[in-house]
Amino acid sequence: MAKNSIITILFLSLISTGHGTPVLIWRAQVNQKTVFPQVRQHEFLEEVKPLLETRMVAAFTYDKLSLSSFRCEECFPFLSQESPAVFYANVEKADKSLLGLKPKAQLSVDIDGKLNSTLTCGAGKLYMISLDALGKASNPMKRCDEAMKKITESANCPDVAYLFMGKEDEVVELSGRLYQHNQISFYFTQIQMQSADFIEDIILLNMNVSGTDPMLSVELKSNNTDTSLSFHVQLSSGYFEIRTFYYNDTAYYVSDLYAPQTNSYSCGKIVLRNKDKGILTIRRLQIQYDQERHGDFMFKDAWTCEGFTSPAIISGLFVTAILLGILFLGIGMLMSVQAPTKYDNPIGPGLHINVTD
Structure with missing residues (x-):
C-alpha cells in the first residue's frame, strides 16, 4: 500500500x-x-x-x-x-x-x-x-x-x-436491558467507549444501589471483568439529578440530566467526553426514581432531554417570525392601496375628483 x-x-x-x-x-x-x-x-x-x-x-x-x-x-x-x-x-x-x-x-x-x-x-x-x-x-x-x-x-x-x-449484519433495533434495584430503574440499549485507537461496547450485568435519600449511589458491573459504570442520584426539591458518570473510576460530566420524581428521564443519546480518555456514549437511556413501587412496572411519563430551546427549535421559530413579518408587511401594503384622485391629461387640463368622507 x-x-x-x-x-x-x-x-x-x-x-x-x-x-x-x-x-x-x-x-x-x-x-x-x-x-x-x-x-x-x-x-x-x-x-x-x-x-x-x-x-x-x-x-x-x-x-x-x-x-x-x-x-x-x-x-x-x-x-x-x-x-x-x-x-x-x-x-x-x-x-x-x-x-x-x-x-x-x-x-x-x-x-x-x-x-x-x-x-x-x-x-x-x-x-x-x-x-x-x-x-x-x-x-x-x-x-x-x-x-x-x-x-x-x-x-x-x-x-x-x-x-x-467487515460483516454486514441485518439492521435490527438494539434490545436494551432494564436494571432495577430498590428505588432506581435504569434502562439503556447500548453503552460505547470510543478512544483514538478503538471502539468498545460495554457489557454490564449487575446493578447495586447503596446510600439513602437524598443521595443514592448506583454501580453497574460486569461479571468477569473489572469494568464498571457508576453514578450518584441526588434528590432535591422534588427532582432527581445525575451530574457525573464514572467509567472505571474516570469521571465523565453531564449537564441537564434531571427530572421531577413524578416523571422518568429519557434521552435518545447522551455523549460524555473526557479529553484524556475518550468519549462515552449511552443510547436510549431512561431512568426513574420510585419512592415505592406497586404492581407491574411501567416507566412514568418521560421528561425528555430535548429542551424547548434547542438549536433546531430556535431556528424554526426565527424563520417563522421572518416569514410572518413579510406576510404581515405584504398584507398591510395591500390594504393601504387607494383609488387615484387625479388623472393627468397631457393635451388638456387635468381631471380632479373631489373625494369627501
Whole structure:
C-alpha cells in the first residue's frame, strides 16, 4: 500500500454514507471502485472470481470493522506497507458473497492471534478467517494487523490474494436491558467507549444501589471483568439529578440530566467526553426514581432531554417570525392601496375628483 493510503482511506470514510462494509484487497490486481454508488454483490464477485482461477484467496473478517476503524493510522503498520492494494469503502454483503463461493474452510484465530488450522496453498482455494476473538483485546485493530501479518508470513504462498473486511449484519433495533434495584430503574440499549485507537461496547450485568435519600449511589458491573459504570442520584426539591458518570473510576460530566420524581428521564443519546480518555456514549437511556413501587412496572411519563430551546427549535421559530413579518408587511401594503384622485391629461387640463368622507 502506498504511503498515503491510510490518509486516502480516512478521506473515504468521512464522505461515504452507505450501509455496506469496507473491504481491503492486497497482493492482487483488481479494478478500483468509486465511493458512490455502493459496490453491489455481483460487482464484488466479478473481481474475486478471476482471482480464484489463478491463486488462493484468504479473506480475513472482523465483525466490528467499519470505516471509522481505519481512522487509526498507527493501528495498521503491516497493512500500510502492503502493495498493490485496493480499498472498497462500501461493499454490499461482502462476507455473504464469499460464502456463496463455497470456501474450502472457515477458520478462526484465538485471543492470541493464533490460527486454529493451517493454510494449504493452491489455486482455487478460498479460506475465510474470522478475527472476531481479537475484539476483546485492548486495541483490536492493531491486534488484527499483527495477526494478519503473522498468518501471511507463515503461509508463505507464492500466488495468493488477501482480503480484510467487515460483516454486514441485518439492521435490527438494539434490545436494551432494564436494571432495577430498590428505588432506581435504569434502562439503556447500548453503552460505547470510543478512544483514538478503538471502539468498545460495554457489557454490564449487575446493578447495586447503596446510600439513602437524598443521595443514592448506583454501580453497574460486569461479571468477569473489572469494568464498571457508576453514578450518584441526588434528590432535591422534588427532582432527581445525575451530574457525573464514572467509567472505571474516570469521571465523565453531564449537564441537564434531571427530572421531577413524578416523571422518568429519557434521552435518545447522551455523549460524555473526557479529553484524556475518550468519549462515552449511552443510547436510549431512561431512568426513574420510585419512592415505592406497586404492581407491574411501567416507566412514568418521560421528561425528555430535548429542551424547548434547542438549536433546531430556535431556528424554526426565527424563520417563522421572518416569514410572518413579510406576510404581515405584504398584507398591510395591500390594504393601504387607494383609488387615484387625479388623472393627468397631457393635451388638456387635468381631471380632479373631489373625494369627501
